Amino acid sequence: MISRRDFLQTSMAAAALYGSSGFGNWGRLAAQQALTQDKLLEFDTFGNVSLIHITDIHAQLKPIYFREPSVNIGVGGNKGAVPHITGADFRKLYGINDGSPSAYALTHDDFSALAQGYGRVGGLDRVATVINSIRADRPDALLLDGGDTWHGSYTCHHTQGQDMVNVMNALKPDAMTFHWEFTLGSERVQEIVEGLPFAALGQNIFDSEWDEPAELFPPYKFYETGGVKVAVIGQAFPYMPIANPGWMFPEYSFGIRDENMQAMVNEVRAAGAELVVLLSHNGFDVDKQMAGKVTGIDVILSGHTHDALPEPVLVGETIIVASGSNGKFVSRVDLDVQNGRMMGFRHKLIPIFSDVITPDADVAKVIDAQRAPYVDQLSEVIGRTADDQTLYRRGNFNGTWDDLICDALISEREADIALSPGVRWGPSILPGQDITREDIWNVTSMSYGEAYRTEMTGEFLHVVLEDVADNLFNPDPYYQQGGDMVRVGGLGYRIDVTKPQGDRITEMTLLKTGEKIDPSKTYQIAGWASVNEGTEGPPIWDVVEAHIAKQGVISLDPNNSVEVVGA
Amino acid sequence: MEMTRRDAIAVGAAAFLIAGLPMRASAATEDLIAAFTGGAEVGAGDITLTAPEIAENGNTVPIEVSSETAVEILVLATGNPAPSVATFKFGPLAASRAASTRIRLAGTQDVVAIAKLPDGSFVQAASTVKVTIGGCGG
Numbered sequence: 001m002i003s004r005r006d007f008l009q010t011s012m013a014a015a016a017l018y019g020s021s022g023f024g025n026w027g028r029l030a031a032q033q034a035l036t037q038d039k040l041l042e043f044d045t046f047g048n049v050s051l052i053h054i055t056d057i058h059a060q061l062k063p064i065y066f067r068e069p070s071v072n073i074g075v076g077g078n079k080g081a082v083p084h085i086t087g088a089d090f091r092k093l094y095g096i097n098d099g100s101p102s103a104y105a106l107t108h109d110d111f112s113a114l115a116q117g118y119g120r121v122g123g124l125d126r127v128a129t130v131i132n133s134i135r136a137d138r139p140d141a142l143l144l145d146g147g148d149t150w151h152g153s154y155t156c157h158h159t160q161g162q163d164m165v166n167v168m169n170a171l172k173p174d175a176m177t178f179h180w181e182f183t184l185g186s187e188r189v190q191e192i193v194e195g196l197p198f199a200a201l202g203q204n205i206f207d208s209e210w211d212e213p214a215e216l217f218p219p220y221k222f223y224e225t226g227g228v229k230v231a232v233i234g235q236a237f238p239y240m241p242i243a244n245p246g247w248m249f250p251e252y253s254f255g256i257r258d259e260n261m262q263a264m265v266n267e268v269r270a271a272g273a274e275l276v277v278l279l280s281h282n283g284f285d286v287d288k289q290m291a292g293k294v295t296g297i298d299v300i301l302s303g304h305t306h307d308a309l310p311e312p313v314l315v316g317e318t319i320i321v322a323s324g325s326n327g328k329f330v331s332r333v334d335l336d337v338q339n340g341r342m343m344g345f346r347h348k349l350i351p352i353f354s355d356v357i358t359p360d361a362d363v364a365k366v367i368d369a370q371r372a373p374y375v376d377q378l379s380e381v382i383g384r385t386a387d388d389q390t391l392y393r394r395g396n397f398n399g400t401w402d403d404l405i406c407d408a409l410i411s412e413r414e415a416d417i418a419l420s421p422g423v424r425w426g427p428s429i430l431p432g433q434d435i436t437r438e439d440i441w442n443v444t445s446m447s448y449g450e451a452y453r454t455e456m457t458g459e460f461l462h463v464v465l466e467d468v469a470d471n472l473f474n475p476d477p478y479y480q481q482g483g484d485m486v487r488v489g490g491l492g493y494r495i496d497v498t499k500p501q502g503d504r505i506t507e508m509t510l511l512k513t514g515e516k517i518d519p520s521k522t523y524q525i526a527g528w529a530s531v532n533e534g535t536e537g538p539p540i541w542d543v544v545e546a547h548i549a550k551q552g553v554i555s556l557d558p559n560n561s562v563e564v565v566g567a
Numbered sequence: 568m569e570m571t572r573r574d575a576i577a578v579g580a581a582a583f584l585i586a587g588l589p590m591r592a593s594a595a596t597e598d599l600i601a602a603f604t605g606g607a608e609v610g611a612g613d614i615t616l617t618a619p620e621i622a623e624n625g626n627t628v629p630i631e632v633s634s635e636t637a638v639e640i641l642v643l644a645t646g647n648p649a650p651s652v653a654t655f656k657f658g659p660l661a662a663s664r665a666a667s668t669r670i671r672l673a674g675t676q677d678v679v680a681i682a683k684l685p686d687g688s689f690v691q692a693a694s695t696v697k698v699t700i701g702g703c704g705g
């Protein structure tokens with residue numbers, strides 16, 4: 001008799017085959033003939049349960065450009081493991097041809113040239129078409145939103161997340177979990193969650209005063225689908241009050257809490273769950289580690305670190321699915337569940353090519369209605385990129401958007417050094433493209449966007465960089481927060497990612513003089529997105545807009561100020 | 568948008584909390600452990616320490632210790648200037664041998680719990696709790 005392990009591995013191989021023929025071959029076909037919606041959505045319905053996963057939309061209602069990272073360093077046991085593989089290595093691993101649609105969707109090389117051919121990605125009206133098509137195959141498919149939904153745009157900021165709530169409600173999800181949503185403030189989050197027509201899950205969302213599960217956010221919910229009893233457990237971002245301003249939601253405590261996760265898995269299994277799905281905002285490496293510690297989870301739908309993987313990663317008997325960000329991808333996972341066990345799966349990461357997938361007319365109408373009151377402000381052109389200048393953010397260190405923001409901080413706020421947060425959201429701008437106010441808000445919008453100006457000693461600046469570097473490069477994923485390195489302007493440094501905290505950052509240099517940073521000397525620092533209450537300064541989007549308006553055409557010098565070793 | 572030079576160069580409130588580099592265990596810790604165990608070997612076994620990996624607030628970090636059989640549990644914050652946190656004693660009729668409290672941590676450090684078992688032997692559990700500036704989530 002074939003063991004469950006054999007079954008899983010067999011189906012993994014089958015899925016890999018499907019994945020590479022469905023995905024890679026689809027790429028090769030597309031190189032020869034035009035992409036079609038049918039080809040993008042082609043899927044041989046499998047088993048008895050379908051899951052649809054979308055995550056980290058960051059309020060991107062409309063199609064955008066989004067460049068994947070060129071630098072994504074894994075440390076400790078994750079060195080060289082997915083998702084810490086980029087560019088040509090990534091294409092080789094998954095059998096993706098250079099220049100193919102998959103290469104454009106999943107890797108960074110030739111981004112701006114391929115973008116001209118393949119066009120924009122995402123748009124929730126296109127996502128709606130994909131969801132509808134899956135539901136046509138499997139009407140009771142579960143749609144699960146991994147969070148970071150009600151944050152990240154001009155309209156989202158001005159409506160306090162209502163635009164996203166309205167559009168997502170039109171997509172009819174079955175459950176979601178959370179991260180940036182809490183930066184709307186706990187009162188607003190409570191107001192929205194109380195009215196949600198679907199489950200708001202988080203086994204790790206606790207009341208901070210009593211350290212007990214928060215009543216508003218149940219740990220899990222049961223669903224009957226395809227005759228199978230499915231338990232979906234939620235996991236919110238564990239480090240919200242640390243990575244984001246905890247003073248905005250002081251009633252809540254988070255954390256990884258894997259003992260409680262195990263208790264919840266045991267509880268749902270005891271209550272008859274035949275399939276256990278974890279809807280997670282842990283980040284990929286944390287999910288991998290959790291899959292090795294907590295037993296009994298069949299599927300982890302992974303969010304937070306914005307990784308897009310064409311195949312699930314198998315840890316023990318758990319499959320981990322990563323579905324990208326900014327509305328660029330939807331994952332479909334079909335599962336065969338028999339007698340309370342997951343016997344096999346079939347998976348497809350569907351890239352949302354917005355010129356190929358027909359928008360759903362109803363959802364398009366809802367989106368337009370959210371944007372209508374703000375169209376003039378959104379569409380105002382502030383500047384333009386030069387003909388050889390792409391603006392992007394993703395990567396462990398400064399992207400060009402970050403360089404531009406740091407330049408704006410230094411010049412508009414007369415600082416020596418600028419610091420900009422290493423967040424992973426924010427669409428890209430192609431060469432020769434107009435930069436609108438909406439584009440600026442897409443990379444800066446947040447509820448604590450004050451651009452501060454402060455003094456720091458060289459020693460303290462070093463402590464700050466070491467602290468953030470450890471949040472990214474600590475070899476134990478449970479000590480990582482899932483963002484990227486703080487972006488710097490006016491400062492150069494060398495980082496050895498293999499060293500312990502305190503020893504990673506050396507050779508800090510003030511670029512304008514070429515002098516080494518003096519630990520005892522005081523420097524003028526401008527930055528934004530401080531997690532401290534009472535931070536003062538003009539909104540970062542105004543600072544960046546003023547700078548871009550003065551420049552007119554944006555052309556940045558190549559940034560070679562960070563030297564990375566040990567990667 | 569109007570932004571004056573005065574706005575531009577005004578220095579705002581501190582944008583970062585003070586946080587330092589990881590604290591090393593002090594000599595005081597070793598002394599306290601020696602005083603508790605009388606110098607006996609400390610093994611691993613019937614002691615569980617639950618603490619967050621990263622503290623949400625270093626001034627009030629929730630921790631919990633539990634054991635099936637311990638008669639006494641010593642808790643130390645090894646990197647604090649004064650490492651003593653608490654010693655919990657459980658009588659023979661104790662229905663549960665668990666305690667939770669909140670502690671203040673001066674910085675990133677190991678929290679240690681040492682249990683004395685009924686046979687007079689000692690077991691320990693340790694957990695690194697990070698205290699961080701934070702502020703750059705994805």
